[in-house]
Amino acid sequence: MSDTFQQHPETAIEVADMDFHYGESKALKDIRLTVPRGRIVAFIGPSGCGKSTLLRCFNRMNDLVPGARVTRGSIHIDGVEIHSPEVDPVELRRRVGMVFQKSNPFPRSIYENVAYGPRIAGTKSKSELDGIVEEALKGAALWSEVESRLHESAFGLSGGQQQRLCIARAIAVRPEILLMDEPCSALDPVATAKVEELILDLKRNYTIVIVTHNMQQATRISDMTAFFYLGELMEYGATTKIFTRPERRETEDYVTGRFG
Amino acid sequence: MDSKPTSFATTGRSRKGEPFVWLTAAGLTMGVVLTLGLLGLVVTKGIQTFWPDRIQVFEIDTGAGTEKVAGYVVQERERRDPQGVDHEEIQIFRGNRELFGEKFAFFDRASIRSQEIPEDILLVERMEGGHVIARAGKILRADGTEVPANDPGFATSLDELIEKTDTKREELRRIEKIEIGRNAREVKELRSLERFEGSTPETQARLATLNEEFLKLDAERNLVRQALAGDVLLLDAVDGREIRIEAGELLHIFRPNQAGVIGRTGEMLRRVWHFLASDPREANTEGGVYPAIFGTVVMTLVMSLFVTPFGVVAAIYLREYAKQGPLVRAVRISVNNLAGVPSIVFGVFGLAFFIYFLGGVVDSWFFPRSEEPVFKSGGVLWASLTLALLTVPVVIVATEEALAAVPRGVREAALACGASKWQAIQRVVLPASLPGILTGVILAMARGAGEVAPLMLVGVVKSAPDLPIDGEAPFIHAERQFMHLGFHIYDLGFQSPDSEAAKPMVFATTLLLITIVVVMNLAAIIIRNRLRKKYATSSF
Numbered sequence: 001m002s003d004t005f006q007q008h009p010e011t012a013i014e015v016a017d018m019d020f021h022y023g024e025s026k027a028l029k030d031i032r033l034t035v036p037r038g039r040i041v042a043f044i045g046p047s048g049c050g051k052s053t054l055l056r057c058f059n060r061m062n063d064l065v066p067g068a069r070v071t072r073g074s075i076h077i078d079g080v081e082i083h084s085p086e087v088d089p090v091e092l093r094r095r096v097g098m099v100f101q102k103s104n105p106f107p108r109s110i111y112e113n114v115a116y117g118p119r120i121a122g123t124k125s126k127s128e129l130d131g132i133v134e135e136a137l138k139g140a141a142l143w144s145e146v147e148s149r150l151h152e153s154a155f156g157l158s159g160g161q162q163q164r165l166c167i168a169r170a171i172a173v174r175p176e177i178l179l180m181d182e183p184c185s186a187l188d189p190v191a192t193a194k195v196e197e198l199i200l201d202l203k204r205n206y207t208i209v210i211v212t213h214n215m216q217q218a219t220r221i222s223d224m225t226a227f228f229y230l231g232e233l234m235e236y237g238a239t240t241k242i243f244t245r246p247e248r249r250e251t252e253d254y255v256t257g258r259f260g
Numbered sequence: 261m262d263s264k265p266t267s268f269a270t271t272g273r274s275r276k277g278e279p280f281v282w283l284t285a286a287g288l289t290m291g292v293v294l295t296l297g298l299l300g301l302v303v304t305k306g307i308q309t310f311w312p313d314r315i316q317v318f319e320i321d322t323g324a325g326t327e328k329v330a331g332y333v334v335q336e337r338e339r340r341d342p343q344g345v346d347h348e349e350i351q352i353f354r355g356n357r358e359l360f361g362e363k364f365a366f367f368d369r370a371s372i373r374s375q376e377i378p379e380d381i382l383l384v385e386r387m388e389g390g391h392v393i394a395r396a397g398k399i400l401r402a403d404g405t406e407v408p409a410n411d412p413g414f415a416t417s418l419d420e421l422i423e424k425t426d427t428k429r430e431e432l433r434r435i436e437k438i439e440i441g442r443n444a445r446e447v448k449e450l451r452s453l454e455r456f457e458g459s460t461p462e463t464q465a466r467l468a469t470l471n472e473e474f475l476k477l478d479a480e481r482n483l484v485r486q487a488l489a490g491d492v493l494l495l496d497a498v499d500g501r502e503i504r505i506e507a508g509e510l511l512h513i514f515r516p517n518q519a520g521v522i523g524r525t526g527e528m529l530r531r532v533w534h535f536l537a538s539d540p541r542e543a544n545t546e547g548g549v550y551p552a553i554f555g556t557v558v559m560t561l562v563m564s565l566f567v568t569p570f571g572v573v574a575a576i577y578l579r580e581y582a583k584q585g586p587l588v589r590a591v592r593i594s595v596n597n598l599a600g601v602p603s604i605v606f607g608v609f610g611l612a613f614f615i616y617f618l619g620g621v622v623d624s625w626f627f628p629r630s631e632e633p634v635f636k637s638g639g640v641l642w643a644s645l646t647l648a649l650l651t652v653p654v655v656i657v658a659t660e661e662a663l664a665a666v667p668r669g670v671r672e673a674a675l676a677c678g679a680s681k682w683q684a685i686q687r688v689v690l691p692a693s694l695p696g697i698l699t700g701v702i703l704a705m706a707r708g709a710g711e712v713a714p715l716m717l718v719g720v721v722k723s724a725p726d727l728p729i730d731g732e733a734p735f736i737h738a739e740r741q742f743m744h745l746g747f748h749i750y751d752l753g754f755q756s757p758d759s760e761a762a763k764p765m766v767f768a769t770t771l772l773l774i775t776i777v778v779v780m781n782l783a784a785i786i787i788r789n790r791l792r793k794k795y796a797t798s799s800f
Contacts, residue, residue: 059676061672061676064672064675090675090678091678093675093678097676097677098672098676100669100672100673100676102669104667104673105673106673106674106688107670107688107691108691116674116679116687117677117679119687120678120679153794169673169677170677172677
């Protein structure tokens with residue numbers, strides 16, 4: 001698969017020599033990584049290894065955590081250093097969407113959930129919003145299930161449907177990159193399969209970075225995999241290579257389940 | 261069954277500390293008993309006020325002969341005289357103030373020779389002088405005809421008479437309060453205009469028309485008064501004396517000893533309605549409390565209108581925007597302590613700041629020509645603001661807690677959709693915390709509605725001539741003084757000329773105040789529960 005990388009040299013995210021601190025403690029050190037456009041990249045690694053932290057750096061979600069900061073290095077998205085002063089984090093998040101581990105629909109109707117992003121971005125026309133909502137829900141493979149009850153509370157949906165609603169909400173903003181933080185960890189296998197199918201489908205339009213604890217999931221959906229261990233990027237490469245011919249001992253131990 | 265001890269047999273350790281459970285239960289029981297006792301007392305006493313008792317006629321030995329007294333028993337008590345002899349006494353409401361001077365009297369039970377419940381006793385309500393308890397005498401009509409009590413048409417004539425006086429009195433009230441009132445106000449405005457800008461032919465002409473109008477209204481008023489004055493109802497008190505009531509004074513006649521359960525229930529409902537819907541009479545001891553209900557509700561609602569946005573906005577800044585540090589901590593402690601400041605202090609502050617300062621500024625800007633202060637005196641607006649200040653800590657604390665309870669995931673989701681911090685708060689965080697905020701508002705309303713002390717400084721009065729909202733432009737009169745149920749209770753209980761007569765009113769008013777606070781709280785709770793259903797945060 002490494003040759004596919006060659007065919008798509010355009011990079012979406014480029015992380016260079018990055019260190020990250022929560023207060024005094026170092027969470028990530030010396031991260032160097034490139035996310036190619038239009039691919040699915042999986043971040044794997046044991047709990048606390050820093051993969052979610054890195055993911056949350058890409059849309060500066062860590063700004064909300066007191067004391068959390070990048071202490072060295074840079075993150076470029078579309079060639080722009082995202083921590084530079086002219087970058088507005090609100091604009092950044094509009095272009096780098098995110099789906100969370102725990103589905104977190106707003107206490108509103110299904111329609112209002114999806115329309116939230118476009119609405120705050122200034123879309124007022126009802127017909128335009130209707131179009132966006134339909135498109136996003138179809139994109140998230142939820143439209144046929146909720147078409148008849150768009151104006152009912154989002155909490156009436158099942159767990160899997162709620163997570164797909166959150167994906168619909170994220171893509172309604174029309175981002176370029178979609179970050180997913182263990183999107184299936186709270187779902188049953190059937191719902192997981194649906195979401196995975198959806199992720200593969202979304203690949204056509206989005207660059208996706210997904211954090212997962214599920215090895216099979218990483219092999220099923222991702223083009224590239226990064227293995228993190230104790231705040232360091234141990235190994236990064238084509239998924240098939242990481243899972244079949246890992247270069248490092250730790251990677252092999254982890255993907256084969258010898259430690260976790 | 262085998263009774264051999266097993267390894268799970270009790271060692272008694274599981275019962276350790278059980279006395280403390282009893283202690284906690286006793287504490288709760290105490291609270292519940294006290295609350296129920298309070299409610300029970302207020303409810304029974306309040307309802308007793310309205311239930312029409314049978315009127316009894318007692319024959320009393322006065323030593324020099326016997327005397328007949330009609331009335332109903334209010335209470336019984338024991339009294340020890342200076343010689344150390346115990347007397348059982350009954351207190352009787354006998355009305356007829358012009359005959360006895362006092363509406364209540366105590367009699368020694370031993371001096372009662374006989375008692376009966378005659379059917380033909382009337383209980384008459386009138387405008388002034390309190391109730392009359394007597395037998396019907398006759399009606400003297402203005403045209404000189406008479407209808408004696410034994411005439412078969414007497415009852416109908418009496419009803420007609422009361423109906424007639426009711427309509428006439430209503431007419432009189434309309435002329436005096438509305439039409440003459442409007443006329444007088446316009447005259448006053450014109451006079452003030454003349455004083456500042458000099459008199460012009462137009463103002464003079466208008467004044468002349470108004471004067472003409474007034475004379476016409478005055479004549480009309482006198483006509484109605486004459487019509488009211490003509491008829492007289494003569495009654496015979498049980499001791500043989502005659503009581504004369506002008507028809508204009510008559511309000512209502514009830515025959516408590518003839519009425520059955522249905523009749524007495526009807527009378528009770530009439531009294532309750534009268535109490536709720538009519539204006540007070542005779543230094544508040546008679547009539548209703550409608551203006552006080554109105555004042556209480558308006559003040560509480562206006563207070564909520566002020567306190568809710570103010571408290572919510574302050575809490576949002578404190579929780580979401582302010583940099584958490586020693587200063588914010590100090591502010592938070594101060595806000596919490598504000599809730600513990602004695603309420604009269606807020607009254608003094610309201611008087612000094614709202615009335616003297618703000619009111620003075622408003623008056624000098626908008627009413628420079630008014631002779632008497634408009635906003636520079638107590639009024640419903642200033643009272644509401646003072647109470648809003650008093651209750652704002654409650655709302656701030658509740659809102660802060662509600663904001664803190666919004667799950668972080670929901671906030672992050674909003675931000676991840678490209679919302680600015682304010683957009684996230686406005687569209688997602690605030691709706692999710694609305695139920696909690698409303699809880700704070702409910703507590704604030706309950707506190708505010710029952711507060712009396714500060715109100716006495718900032719606008720509550722014993723008797724307000726006009727309601728703060730009425731049909732007269734500009735409809736909302738925020739500067740007007742108002743009546744309040746809490747103050748009404750205080751006034752009846754401590755300031756009334758006849759405390760014995762006011763006692764039932766005290767209980768009835770207390771019951772009403774509690775009911776109103778409960779009703780307003782229930783309404784707010786229902787709204788909150790609806791919102792909670794609508795904005796329930798994920799349990800997934």
